[in-house]
Structure formats: C-alpha cells, structure tokens
Amino acid sequence: MNATAAGHGVLAASRTRISSHRSLASSRNQTRSFVATVGCCGSGEGSGHHDELGHVKMEPLNLARRNNGIVKGIGLCGSLQKRMPVCSASSAGAAVWTVGDDAFDCAAGVAEEKVGVLLLNLGGPETLHDVQPFLFNLFADPDIIRLPRLFRFLQRPLAQLISVLRAPKSKEGYASIGGGSPLRKITDEQANALKMAMKARRVLANVYVGMRYWYPFTEEAVEQIKKDRITRLVVLPLYPQYSISTSGSSIRLLQNIFRKDSYLSRLPVSIIRSWYQREGYIKSMASLIEEELRKFSVPEQVMIFFSAHGVPVSYVEDAGDPYKDQMEECISLIMQELKVRGINNEHTLAYQSRVGPVQWLKPYTDEVLVELGQRGVKSLLAVPISFVSEHIETLEEIDMEYKHLALESGIENWGRVPALGCTSSFISDLADAVIEALPSATAISSEKSKSTEADYDPFRYVVKLLFGSVLAFFLLLFPRLVSTLKNYL
Numbered sequence: 001m002n003a004t005a006a007g008h009g010v011l012a013a014s015r016t017r018i019s020s021h022r023s024l025a026s027s028r029n030q031t032r033s034f035v036a037t038v039g040c041c042g043s044g045e046g047s048g049h050h051d052e053l054g055h056v057k058m059e060p061l062n063l064a065r066r067n068n069g070i071v072k073g074i075g076l077c078g079s080l081q082k083r084m085p086v087c088s089a090s091s092a093g094a095a096v097w098t099v100g101d102d103a104f105d106c107a108a109g110v111a112e113e114k115v116g117v118l119l120l121n122l123g124g125p126e127t128l129h130d131v132q133p134f135l136f137n138l139f140a141d142p143d144i145i146r147l148p149r150l151f152r153f154l155q156r157p158l159a160q161l162i163s164v165l166r167a168p169k170s171k172e173g174y175a176s177i178g179g180g181s182p183l184r185k186i187t188d189e190q191a192n193a194l195k196m197a198m199k200a201r202r203v204l205a206n207v208y209v210g211m212r213y214w215y216p217f218t219e220e221a222v223e224q225i226k227k228d229r230i231t232r233l234v235v236l237p238l239y240p241q242y243s244i245s246t247s248g249s250s251i252r253l254l255q256n257i258f259r260k261d262s263y264l265s266r267l268p269v270s271i272i273r274s275w276y277q278r279e280g281y282i283k284s285m286a287s288l289i290e291e292e293l294r295k296f297s298v299p300e301q302v303m304i305f306f307s308a309h310g311v312p313v314s315y316v317e318d319a320g321d322p323y324k325d326q327m328e329e330c331i332s333l334i335m336q337e338l339k340v341r342g343i344n345n346e347h348t349l350a351y352q353s354r355v356g357p358v359q360w361l362k363p364y365t366d367e368v369l370v371e372l373g374q375r376g377v378k379s380l381l382a383v384p385i386s387f388v389s390e391h392i393e394t395l396e397e398i399d400m401e402y403k404h405l406a407l408e409s410g411i412e413n414w415g416r417v418p419a420l421g422c423t424s425s426f427i428s429d430l431a432d433a434v435i436e437a438l439p440s441a442t443a444i445s446s447e448k449s450k451s452t453e454a455d456y457d458p459f460r461y462v463v464k465l466l467f468g469s470v471l472a473f474f475l476l477l478f479p480r481l482v483s484t485l486k487n488y489l
C-alpha cells in the first residue's frame with residue numbers, strides 16, 4: 001500500500017476549481033460536530049477539552065498504554081473491548097493489538113481496524129507555472145481572505161485579481177529556491193517516517209497527505225481513504241499551533257467533505273488540532289537550537305530570534321484565533337526547556353510573511369532585525385517556529401531576505417535553525433500523538449452544512465450580481481487602483 005496520497009492520481013481536473021466553495025461557519029459551531037459521539041465507540045469522553053474557541057484539543061490521553069513497544073487495545077472501543085478481552089499473542093494476557101497487513105488485526109478475529117493517518121499541510125507550487133493557480137486557490141479560501149458574508153460572492157474574482165498581481169513576486173521567490181516548493185517531497189518523507197515510527201510501535205497505519213492548495217489535494221487523500229476502507233482515522237495538521245488560516249481551514253474543508261458522504265460521516269475520526277505543547281516537539285526544537293548555538297564562537301551572546309508566520313490582527317482580535325497565544329506559550333516552553341539545559345540566552349519573537357494592506361501581528365520580523373542591529377546585537381540565531389518543514393518562507397524569506405537585512409543592519413554572525421523535517425525525536429513524538437488520539441475517534445456528525453441550497457434567495461443573488469458588476473467596472477476604469485493594490489501585495 002502506498003504510504004501517502006502521492007501518486008493516487010485521482011481528481012486530475014483543474015485544481016483551481018476545487019478548493020474555494022467551502023462555507024465559512026464559525027469555528028465554534030463546526031467544532032461541536034467533531035465531538036458528537038456516533039457509532040460503536042463511546043470511550044472518547046473526557047479525552048479532549050475545549051479551548052477558548054470551543055476547539056477540542058487532544059491532550060495526551062493515556063488510553064492506549066504502551067508497554068515494551070506494544071500498544072494495548074485498552075479503551076480503543078469500549079463495547080468491543082468487552083467482547084474481546086483477549087485478542088493477543090501476548091504472554092502477559094492483556095488485550096493487545098497485534099498488527100496485521102495494513103490493519104489492526106485482532107487475533108480473535110472479532111474486530112479489525114484499518115487505521116489511517118491524514119497529514120494536512122498547505123501545499124506549494126511544484127513549478128513556476130503552478131504559482132498563479134496555487135495562489136488563486138490560496139486567496140479563494142475564505143479562511144485566508146475573510147470577506148464579510150455579504151461580499152463573499154467576490155471571493156473568486158478577488159482571488160483571481162490578487163493571484164495575478166502577486167504571481168510575479170512569488171515566482172521570483174520560488175525561482176530563487178530552485179523553481180518550486182519542496183513542501184510535497186518533505187511532507188511525503190514525513191508521512192513515510194511516521195508510518196515507520198508507528199510500525200515500530202506495532203501499529204500499522206496508512207499515512208495520507210492532504211494539501212490545502214496544491215497537489216496532492218485533501219480531496220484526493222480522502223478519496224484514497226475511502227477506497228482503502230479505513231475504519232479509524234487520525235487527522236494531524238502539520239502546523240504545531242492552531243490558526244484559523246491553516247489547520248482551521250483544512251479541518252473545515254475536511255468537515256464539509258465528510259458531512260456529505262455517508263461512509264465518511266460515520267468514520268471514527270480524531271483530530272489533533274494543535275500540538276505545540278507536546279514534550280517531544282518542545283524537546284526536539286530545543287535540541288535543534290542547542291545544536292545551532294554551539295556553532296557560534298560565543299554561544300551565550302547569541303540572540304535567539306523566533307520568527308513565526310504572521311496572521312492579520314483581525315484573526316486574533318475579532319475572530320478569536322488562538323494562534324498568537326499558542327505561539328507565545330510554545331516559545332515560553334522551549335525557553336524553559338533550554339533553561340533546564342543550562343541555556344539562558346536572550347530571545348525574542350517576531351512575525352514574518354505579511355501580505356496585503358491590513359495590519360498583521362506585530363512586531364514584524366524585518367523591523368525587529370533592523371532594531372536589533374541598531375541596538376548592537378552582533379550574533380543572532382533565527383528559529384522558524386510555525387513550520388516543521390523547509391519551504392519558501394524559510395529558504396527564501398529567512399535565509400536570503402532577512403539574513404541580508406540583518407547583516408546590513410549590523411548583525412555580524414547569523415545562524416538559522418533548520419526546520420524539524422524528519423528529525424527522529426520529532427517523528428517519534430508525532431507517532432505517540434497519533435496513537436494517543438486513536439481511542440477517542442468519533443464520527444463526524446452527518447448534520448447538514450450550515451449554508452444549504454435552501455438559503456438561496458434570488459433577490460439577494462441579483463443584488464450581489466449588480467454590486468459585483470459595479471465593482472468590476474470601477475476596477476477596470478481605474479487601473480491606478482489596481483497598481484496601488486499591486487504595490488501592497
């Protein structure tokens with residue numbers, strides 16, 4: 001069985017059409033449907049808690065206890081457990097999940113689980129030719145450009161305009177890192193490594209990759225999950241911190257797909273919404289930092305500079321995105337871990353990669369670098385914090401743009417921590433997170449999506465159409481407006 005969705009080759013139609021029709025219900029409402037308990041498995045209670053947005057965060061559950069590398073089937077499914085107290089080759093006599101081909105295989109033959117893990121990521125253009133359609137998919141996402149409901153009909157025309165205007169700048173960036181994004185290759189490698197790490201824990205699983213804006217699309221991965229008749233799924237966004245614009249967007253897309261499908265809506269699913277606080281992740285980050293610090297001639301004098309991908313301020317202040325809080329907590333945990341290791345360097349956090357004319361989370365990376373240079377900081381270690389793989393924003397923005405700016409601003413010694421990629425302690429921790437999440441999988445409610453055909457109102461449709469035409473007319477009439485917009489992107 002192919003470990004990832006790569007090469008599945010379904011949904012070959014033009015991708016620009018796929019990603020942009022998702023309704024934007026509030027995160028609160030959507031999260032509720034994920035905690036509905038349906039089907040045989042009622043053992044998920046108490047397994048997650050709601051954060052300030054009502055999201056269920058998966059805490060380490062301790063339901064699947066590991067012993068000598070064997071995952072015991074305690075609590076995987078309450079009712080099944082009663083029917084099969086012993087399904088094991090273990091001499092210990094406890095219920096043990098043994099591993100068959102591509103499945104949890106109960107030796108007693110009473111139950112057979114086919115476990116799937118779906119890794120969610122952003123995706124990136126593989127060639128320069130892909131850049132504009134990739135950008136279209138990104139900007140057509142209502143979680144990336146959050147228009148008021150009344151203006152939602154402008155989403156696609158606006159995405160078209162912005163993607164065309166932004167494409168030349170983005171292409172330059174992708175050209176400078178070899179002509180495309182390495183994200184697919186790295187995510188596939190992570191998927192394979194995760195599959196192996198789970199196998200080492202005697203849990204066989206198929207690991208799928210679902211990208212939000214480019215191949216292999218989430219829709220393709222889901223098709224493969226259906227074909228493989230997966231019976232239990234763990235969804236793991238490859239973003240440590242939750243943001244409406246990243247994990248939130250991918251999860252909402254998934255919910256919409258699952259709700260519409262009778263098989264998928266009954267499939268027990270467990271979603272790990274954020275995992276920035278996991279000990280394995282924190283320690284892996286601390287180790288990478290420690291290793292890079294050692295390369296400086298006077299490590300104690302190095303400023304540890306965390307650079308996170310930004311989000312517009314309105315996400316945090318108006319929409320309640322927990323991203324900023326999670327980021328700050330994450331950094332504090334990493335610094336605590338470094339302290340335990342005797343590392344007491346100064347540190348700072350700034351936000352990079354802003355796009356468009358709105359206010360983004362501050363302080364901005366470029367501005368802080370200049371300030372630090374002016375303050376006399378001579379050695380700086382950049383730590384990309386919101387990503388777990390190398391991509392355009394580490395390879396181009398940090399390694400080229402920011403490094404250049406820092407050196408120009410008076411910083412003399414520059415270092416950069418690599419993204420985690422397939423670091424074994426990190427992948428091991430992800431495997432643990434997945435195994436811990438398995439028992440609490442519950443079916444996604446088959447409740448209908450918030451916006452339905454019934455919402456269709458011909459009057460509103462005509463008003464929107466008229467408004468759209470007037471706007472398009474103005475854009476055409478005032479090319480200067482367009483070029484101003486371009487300068488902002």
Ligand SMILES: C=CC1=C(C)c2cc3[nH]c(cc4nc(cc5[nH]c(cc1n2)c(C)c5CCC(=O)O)C(CCC(=O)O)=C4C)c(C)c3C=C
Binds near residue numbers: 123143144170355
């Ligand atoms: C935590 C990670 C990310 C957040 C939060 C995020 C928000 C966000 N991004 C844009 C716009 C763009 N992002 C682009 C690329 C990109 N973004 C992330 C991660 C986060 N984005 C990654 C991993 C990548 C790189 C993918 C790759 O090709 O390797 C791009 C395209 C590149 C460019 O032109 O700069 C855009 C545009 C917005 C508007 C946003 C929040 C609203």
Ligand SMILES: [Fe+2]
Binds near residue numbers: 309353
């Ligand atoms: Fe981004």
